[in-house]
Amino acid sequence: MTTRRQFLASGATAVAALATGISARAADTPGITDTEIKIGQTMPYSGPASAYGVIGRTEAAYFKMINESGGINGRKINLISLDDSYSPPKTVEQVRRLVEQENVAFLFNTLGTAPNAAIRQYLNDNKIPQLFVSTGASLFADPEHFPWTVGFNPSYQTEARIFAKHILANHPNAKIALLYQNDGFGKDYQTGLRDGLGADHASMVIKEASYETSEPSIDSQVVTLQGSGADVLVIAATPKFAAQAIRKSYDLGWEATRYLTNVSPSITTVLKPAGLEKSKGLIYGAYVKDVADPGFKDDAGVQEWRGFCDKYLTHTDFTDGNAAYGYSAAATMAQVLKQCGGDLSRDNVLKQATNVKDLSLPMFLPGIKLNTSPTNYNPIRQLRLAQFNGESWQLFGDLIAG
Amino acid sequence: MGARDILLARLGWALTLALAIAAPFALGSYHLYQLTQVLIYAVALVGLNLLTGYNGQISLGHGAFFAIGGYGVAILTTKLGLPYWAAIPVAGAICFGAGFLFGFPALKLGGLYLALATFALAVAAPQILSYTGFDAWTGGSQGLQLGKLKPPAWAHVSADTWTYGVALIAAILLFGFALNLVGGRVGRALIAIRDHAIAAETMGVNAPLYKTTAFGLSALYAGVAGGLSALAVGFVSPESFTLPLSLAFLVGIVVGGLASIGGAIFGAFFIEYVPNYADQLSVQFGESAKALPGAIYGLLLIAMMAAAPSGALGLIRKIVAALFGAERA
Numbered sequence: 001m002t003t004r005r006q007f008l009a010s011g012a013t014a015v016a017a018l019a020t021g022i023s024a025r026a027a028d029t030p031g032i033t034d035t036e037i038k039i040g041q042t043m044p045y046s047g048p049a050s051a052y053g054v055i056g057r058t059e060a061a062y063f064k065m066i067n068e069s070g071g072i073n074g075r076k077i078n079l080i081s082l083d084d085s086y087s088p089p090k091t092v093e094q095v096r097r098l099v100e101q102e103n104v105a106f107l108f109n110t111l112g113t114a115p116n117a118a119i120r121q122y123l124n125d126n127k128i129p130q131l132f133v134s135t136g137a138s139l140f141a142d143p144e145h146f147p148w149t150v151g152f153n154p155s156y157q158t159e160a161r162i163f164a165k166h167i168l169a170n171h172p173n174a175k176i177a178l179l180y181q182n183d184g185f186g187k188d189y190q191t192g193l194r195d196g197l198g199a200d201h202a203s204m205v206i207k208e209a210s211y212e213t214s215e216p217s218i219d220s221q222v223v224t225l226q227g228s229g230a231d232v233l234v235i236a237a238t239p240k241f242a243a244q245a246i247r248k249s250y251d252l253g254w255e256a257t258r259y260l261t262n263v264s265p266s267i268t269t270v271l272k273p274a275g276l277e278k279s280k281g282l283i284y285g286a287y288v289k290d291v292a293d294p295g296f297k298d299d300a301g302v303q304e305w306r307g308f309c310d311k312y313l314t315h316t317d318f319t320d321g322n323a324a325y326g327y328s329a330a331a332t333m334a335q336v337l338k339q340c341g342g343d344l345s346r347d348n349v350l351k352q353a354t355n356v357k358d359l360s361l362p363m364f365l366p367g368i369k370l371n372t373s374p375t376n377y378n379p380i381r382q383l384r385l386a387q388f389n390g391e392s393w394q395l396f397g398d399l400i401a402g
Numbered sequence: 403m404g405a406r407d408i409l410l411a412r413l414g415w416a417l418t419l420a421l422a423i424a425a426p427f428a429l430g431s432y433h434l435y436q437l438t439q440v441l442i443y444a445v446a447l448v449g450l451n452l453l454t455g456y457n458g459q460i461s462l463g464h465g466a467f468f469a470i471g472g473y474g475v476a477i478l479t480t481k482l483g484l485p486y487w488a489a490i491p492v493a494g495a496i497c498f499g500a501g502f503l504f505g506f507p508a509l510k511l512g513g514l515y516l517a518l519a520t521f522a523l524a525v526a527a528p529q530i531l532s533y534t535g536f537d538a539w540t541g542g543s544q545g546l547q548l549g550k551l552k553p554p555a556w557a558h559v560s561a562d563t564w565t566y567g568v569a570l571i572a573a574i575l576l577f578g579f580a581l582n583l584v585g586g587r588v589g590r591a592l593i594a595i596r597d598h599a600i601a602a603e604t605m606g607v608n609a610p611l612y613k614t615t616a617f618g619l620s621a622l623y624a625g626v627a628g629g630l631s632a633l634a635v636g637f638v639s640p641e642s643f644t645l646p647l648s649l650a651f652l653v654g655i656v657v658g659g660l661a662s663i664g665g666a667i668f669g670a671f672f673i674e675y676v677p678n679y680a681d682q683l684s685v686q687f688g689e690s691a692k693a694l695p696g697a698i699y700g701l702l703l704i705a706m707m708a709a710a711p712s713g714a715l716g717l718i719r720k721i722v723a724a725l726f727g728a729e730r731a
Contacts, residue, residue, distance in 0.1 A: 045695055046681075085646070085677070087641060088642045093435065093436065100432040114640075114641040118545075118635065118636075121547055121636065125550075139544070182640075183543035183641070187543060212528050212529050212532070212640070213641070213644070214645050215525075
């Protein structure tokens with residue numbers, strides 16, 4: 001059966017190739033037919049990072065919307081999104097399945113620092129684009145050594161440097177405590193703070209504590225940090241742990257200025273579980289619009305997002321910053337595929353992914369423009385600080401480039 | 403075991419071996435990679451079964467020995483330039499030492515208390531591996547990248563087939579050793595200690611020695627499996643060896659059948675394939691069920707235990723008995 005179908009498909013491709021000439025190139029690339037672009041990703045639908053699963057669901061919904069309106073240049077997008085439980089050996093297995101069994105054209109927005117690190121060599125060896133990886137770890141923007149791996153999130157170090165600038169300007173005598181996840185993500189905040197504070201680093205950061213994603217609770221780390229007498233707390237934690245840290249620091253009666261990493265500002269999955277009252281005063285470096293912010297009530301981008309959620313997702317997803325992130329990543333991918341035109345060879349997909357010019361997205365803050373080039377694999381380089389007032393994030397100050 | 407059962411068991415092993423050797427000729431690279439994982443898990447499960455199934459010492463921490471083996475091979479090959487075929491036995495020996503030493507405090511702890519102590523081992527492993535002080539050796543939280551396993555020129559096979567072959571040879575050696583062990587004097591001593599430690603000692607069995615050795619051997623199996631895993635995956639990081647891995651091993655030996663060597667193969671198939679099926683099944687319930695693979699895995703596990711409370715091998719024995727009638731021993 002399969003052979004016959006393949007035979008028919010190849011026959012159809014050959015006819016189309018004769019007709020247009022352009023499609024011949026498409027037929028050379030796995031996952032590309034005249035009617036379909038097959039792409040793959042891994043997501044932690046189960047396990048400690050499962051709060052991010054909504055990103056994969058939103059992206060699938062976005063491509064569904066694109067497909068219902070005719071696809072891109074006549075081709076429908078088929079996203080195969082597999083669960084890796086945030087376990088690198090599982091990621092390798094699933095990515096091999098995507099590449100060798102499902103024959104995807106390329107990988108899109110695979111989530112996590114360690115999972116992406118585990119598959120990077122394999123994908124680069126086989127010249128398969130690993131596009132817009134869902135992590136801000138600085139090691140994924142390395143065009144010289146890993147030309148097929150392109151980053152997406154603003155780098156964690158960038159955000160930490162922006163925090164440092166803000167601390168120096170507003171609390172020059174601050175005593176800083178840092179809570180970080182013990183991996184590349186958390187340590188980037190350590191590095192970024194060190195860079196941003198410069199000579200003052202040693203005297204200002206008085207206590208650091210780390211945790212593992214396998215720990216059920218990080219209350220003891222928060223207690224230790226409070227005990228140090230710090231008056232600024234930087235929380236570099238993924239959603240579940242960020243919620244714990246926010247709640248615990250409040251329950252302890254610790255009146256510190258709290259900075260929160262921009263992987264965890266979601267009101268739905270972080271602040272509500274932590275308690276909205278307990279989240280008051282948090283500061284983070286924003287690039288995604290917060291739908292609860294009254295300032296964006298009549299914003300065209302938010303209206304578009306609301307319409308999308310009504311049709312393809314749920315109301316809970318509408319308020320989830322992670323979902324809005326997924327929407328934006330998928331829109332970036334769609335833009336790159338549009339730029340590709342009829343040539344969907346892996347070479348051209350990479351070329352267009354590293355040739356994004358001043359792209360504004362409906363759910364990214366006004367003024368934020370995505371740019372990539374063959375030497376710049378970090379599309380998002382601007383952030384704006386925002387503070388939580390108990391109901392929504394309030395933006396303040398200007399866009400800052402870190 | 404009667405003559406018929408022995409014959410059936412031998413037939414089973416011969417068939418398994420024949421299938422394992424035929425696999426690379428019939429399967430594509432991805433499926434071969436999955437089978438390599440099955441072999442690796444099977445080796446670890448045999449090790450855990452020697453300890454838990456045969457000797458009655460519960461371990462929730464075999465992921466830690468798996469990690470030591472994995473990091474051992476990664477460090478030996480990338481930092482010290484040892485060839486992989488030498489690194490695997492060395493990593494196994496290191497794990498034997500680690501397991502043997504851990505066996506001493508384990509002597510003081512029985513049942514659930516030992517389970518808790520080993521649980522601590524599993525929780526601590528990822529933390530210790532990402533400790534900054536060891537960065538130069540372990541790569542810290544970024545992990546270590548291993549080169550791809552290169553088949554020698556004379557072999558004329560792909561890297562995947564070669565990796566599978568290496569895992570298969572290791573598995574054959576270790577399965578053979580385990581079968582010999584449990585079939586003989588040592589195996590009887592291990593079982594006697596599990597069933598009644600005082601009676602065993604009265605019969606002249608040196609319980610502390612056997613128990614610590616069982617721990618060491620069990621850790622050796624886990625370590626070799628971890629080393630093979632590092633070679634197959636080509637990457638180790640603290641996130642590769644978290645608590646769920648240790649729990650998966652325990653699930654594997656219970657599903658396969660406690661105190662059975664052959665059961666490890668069924669257990670290995672279960673922990674490799676069932677989470678994938680759970681993921682695929684969860685899609686059938688619509689997009690919003692995408693977050694449910696864990697719940698579906700749980701249901702499948704309950705169904706499995708209800709259908710085969712004595713493990714997959716126990717179920718097969720029951721079916722054989724029902725088909726041919728129980729045999730007098």
